[in-house]
Amino acid sequence: MNCEKADKLLMDSLMGALGAEERRDLDEHLASCERCGEEAAEMETLWHELGRLDDSRSEVPSDRLTRRFRLALADFETNLHETSRPRFSEWWAGLWTARPAWQAAFSAAVLVMGVLLGAGLNSRQSLNEELDELRAEIETMSRAVTVSLLKHQSASERLRAVSWSRMSGGDDKVLAALLDSARSDPNVNVRLAAVDALAGYADQGSVRASLMDNLELEKSPLVQLAVLEAVAGDEGLRNGELQRLKEASEVDQTLLDYYAAQAESL
Amino acid sequence: MPVITTEDGNGSGGEQRVNQPEDLELMIAVQQGEVGKMGTLFERHHARIYNFCHRMTGSQAASEDLVQEAFMRALKYRQTFRGDADFLPWLYRLARNVCNDYFEKNQRFPITGEDLPEGVSPDPSALDNAQQKEQVCLLREALLRLPVERREVLILSRFEYRHYDEIAQLLGCSVGAVKVRVHRAMNQLRETYRELLKESES
Structure with missing residues (x-):
């Protein structure tokens, strides 16, 4: 046995982990090697x-330690029993956290429902909005078409424009264009159609005044009759209007006589 | 020629082996909800764990806290105990961790001999003379000056009366590694002790 081996075995010897044969070898080496012998003695x-x-110190921990642990253990036990009887909310919370698959499914369902509901509401709303927008666009377009068509060269196109004007409602620009046509369109049929279209708005002050003004210039008795029918309606001419017409030489005498007789009968 | 006395070093180990099945039963009962049975395990082992902590820290007050903490952790982490392992090594591992946490938290190294409370200083009547008393104090200080890992392995092998294989199981390393560590720890203890002796003589 060499010194290195002896050094290794020394600790095993102190630990009581040496076999009989190894111990005998070690003892022999320590007896023969002075340096190893001294070192072994020191160790x-x-x-x-x-x-x-250890011999010189008190080995036993104080009773306080045991008492403290007993108290802590009792506390721990109480808490454990309290938490082992869960309230409904805790049971529910436990269920919620214990089933991630359910959580995921529920969340997904809510999400899908939300998306569908939102899409449904939005689409209905946006459909209505779009329809309104379309309607407004069509009206604007028909007005523009009406106004521009009323200035068309072809009389038949101008007639079509008058019939279009009925679709665009009582827009100021359309009414102004119609009044213009009723006054100055060179074609009698267009003037007649325009007056016919304006008949519905004859109760509006400005339309009525414009139509009355037309009578002073209008030479066609047909148009004169149409205007007078539109203005007078069932109620007849208003005070002063017949007098004004009598002074205007253009209006046909037969028409004037007819309306004078009507005014008297009313 | 020096006489190498050998000791079994496992006086309490034999007794422990008889008790172990019961430890295991108690611990399994604790795991299954009968936490009160930890009280029996405490009665049985707290002195051992206390001594280990006391040797590691050199402080009686701190050791009592550490024992309490170790057993509370045993309760808290009772489900980490594996039924196929022994209870005591598991408890020792908890105690080691508690001690390490204590050293980390307290930054400074374990208290030295001067800090020892009077209650744990050597009883003068048990010693032959003042010189011997001083030597015991110096050795205690040398032990406390060792790095934690070396002090630990030395305490386990010298005071806890354990076999190499038991220490290896506890530390989670091989028997060879334990032998190397004990050897190095003893050599360092000797060097430190020598230095302290020289200082006190001069």
Whole structure:
């Protein structure tokens, strides 16, 4: 046995982990090698001194330690029993956290429902909005078409424009264009159609005044009759209107006589 | 020629082996909800764990806190105990962790001999003379000056009366590694002790 091996076995010897044969070899080496012998003696002393550290101190922990642990254990036990009987909310919360698959499914269902509901509401709303927008666009377009068509060269196109004007409602621009046509369109049929279209708005002050003004210029008795029918309606001419017409030489005498007789009968 | 005395070093180990099945039963009962049975395990082992903590820290007050903490952790982490392992090594591992946490939290190294409370200083009547008393104090200080890992392995091998294989199981390393560590720890203890002796002589 060499010194290195002896050094290794020394600790095993102190730990009581040596076999009989190994111990005999070690003892032989320590007896023959002075340096290893001294070192082994020092280590052995240290090992035993280390053991005596324990002999000289109180080994037993105080009773306070046991009492403290008993109290802590009782606390722990109480808390454990309290938490082992869960209230409904805790049971529910436990179920919620214990089933991630359910959580995911429920969340997904809510999400899908939300998306569908939102899409449904939005689409209905946006459909209505779009329809309104379309309607407004069509009206604007028909007005523009009406106004521009009323200035068309072809009389038949101007007639079509008058019939279009009925679709675009009582827009100021359309009415103004119609009044213009009723007054100055060179074609009698267009003037007649325009007056016919304006008949519905004859109760509006400005339309009525414009139509009355037309009578002073209008030479066609047909148009004169149409205007007078539109203005007078069932109620007849208003005070002063017949007098004004009598002074205007253009209006046909037969028509004037007819309306004078009507005014008297009313 | 120096006489190498050998000791079994496992006086309490034999007794422990008889008790172990019961430890295991108690611990399994604790795991299954009968946490009160930890009280029996405490009665049985708290002195051991206390001594380990006391040797590691050198402080009686701190050791009592550490024992309490170790057993509370045993309760809290009772489900981490594996039924196929022994109870005591598991408890020692908890105690080691508690001690390490204590050293981390308290930054400074374990208290030295001067800090030892009077209650744990050597009883003078048990010692032959003043010189021996001083030597015991110096050795205690040398032990406390060792790095935690070396002090730990030395305490386990010298005071806890354990076999190499038991220490290896506890530390989670091989028997060879334990032998190397004990050897190095003893050599360092000797060096430190020598230095302290020289200082006190001069």
